[in-house]
Amino acid sequence: MKREEKQKGKSYGWLYGVIAGTCVAAMQISVGLLQVENEFAVFLGAAQGLLVCSLTVICGTLMEWLLEPIPSEEDEDVLIHPVRSKVHEYEEAFRSLARSFSIPSNKKEPDILANMEAGEAVLDLPSKMDLLWNTRLEENRAAVAVQLNEMAQIMADAVEHVWDTRTDESLEHHLKRKLKSMGLMVYSVLVYSQEEKRQEVYITTKTKRHRCVSVKEIAVVLSKLMKKSMMPGKDSRAFIGSERTTVLFVERTNFQVLYGIERAVKEEEQISGDNFSLYQCREGQFVAALSDGMGSGLVAYRESELVIDLLEEFLEAGFSKETAVRMINSALIVRSDVQVFSTIDISCLDLYTGICEFLKVGASTTFIRRENWVETISSTSLPAGVFHKLDLDCTSKKLYDGDMVIMVTDGVMDALPTAHQECLMKDIIMEHDTGNPNELAAYILDRVQQYHQGEPLDDMTVLVMGIVKY
Secondary structure (H helix, E strand, C coil), X not given: CHHHHHHHHHHHHHHHXXXXXXXXXXXXXXXXXXXXXXXXXXXXXXHHHHHHHHHHHHHHHHHHHHHCCXXXXXXXXXXXXXXXXXXHHHHHHHHHHHHHHHCCCCCHHHHHHHHHHCXXXXXXXXXXXXXXXXXXXXXXXXXXXXXXXXXXXXXXXXXXXXXXXXXXXXXXXXXXXXHXXXXXXXXXXXXXXXXXXXXXXXXXXXECCCCCEEHHHHHHHHHHHHCCCEEECCCCCCEECCCCEEEEEEECCCEEEEEXXXXXXXXXXXXXXXXXXXXXXXXXXXXXXXXXXXXXXXXXXXXXXXXXXXXXXXXXXXXXXHHHHHHHHHXXXXXXXXXXXXXXXXXXEECCCCEEEEEEECCCCEEEECCCCEEEECCCCCCECCCCCCCCEEEEEECCCCCEEEEECHHHHHCCCHHHHHHHHHHHHHHCCXXXXXXXXXXXXXXXXXXXCCXXXXXXXXXXXXXXXX
């Protein structure tokens, strides 16, 4: 409404200028004719009228610009799209629920603990059960609050993604011309710019006459038009057919990951209690995860498998790594009366920047092999499933072309002499000068097993990631 009023004000300014100029011109022409100045009366009156008209419009525009009020936050709120506003209301509702769950529901527990510290009370069995129940209830309420806050953040991120996605008519026009010669019809082109100024392009298209066109061919054309290297997004289809479809294209990453895994099962066991995951959770984010279940065999395998499955699902749903790990920890504690422990070791690499985030929960040391030295990342936290309140060890490192990340489970480190485990592992890593992750993983496992004549005393897993620049 305010924009419409401004447009109307500008049209009235031009109208006032034309009226004022016309009146002045008519008056000058009339006076000139009365004074019998026929030769110059018309030209002089028209020139003065044009001058007055121009000055009126210019002065009116300047005054309007100078007197225009500065837009306030209230004005900006009026212009917010109703859908966007509705989603923000949902977001605030989730955050309000999270705050309500965060408020302690029972104040008896602090009083009991205070009395116990003062030595004024000895809890009987019912009181102990009440204390245990209240503690678990509060911890579960805190877990729910974290989940609700995370859901609110996901909704906010989703609506901002949609809101910031715009059509690009110029790109669409050029694409239609270029792809028409390839036998394609382009229906729409949507461009989304991320905070890091990287762009994602959504193209809705199909082929003519039942032809098939490779998505990589479209990426080449798109790269030339946008003057930046583009590639198909994760899980994109390989070919475009006669059925209308939408394909995502993203900017080509600066790095790619090569990996290798070697495993050994504890003697007398049929299956390893370790589990791992290697996948790209979203565009430009590569995740490697290891989980070592308590003990060995089938029971340990099921526990570590649960951890890895939950981690993949949470990350795919948009949860942060920290929240995903905390929710997994709550699930391990409340799912059974039997206490279950599992380590969690996560390495998340940004394929655009080369920055790798390491998150450890009771996990073994991770090693980074640089050009001629080895860096270690250790953890002092307890495994998941021990306490509701989880301590996370988080570290970020910049990786470069040729660097290798070596992740191992406890069985690998425990096979080395206790006093020199990390030093020995560094020496083993530097002994084999190879850029092949598979070869390095096999060499590390073979060398470690030599300390026990090739008979594993525990499940062993070695996961190696090699970082290669395009």
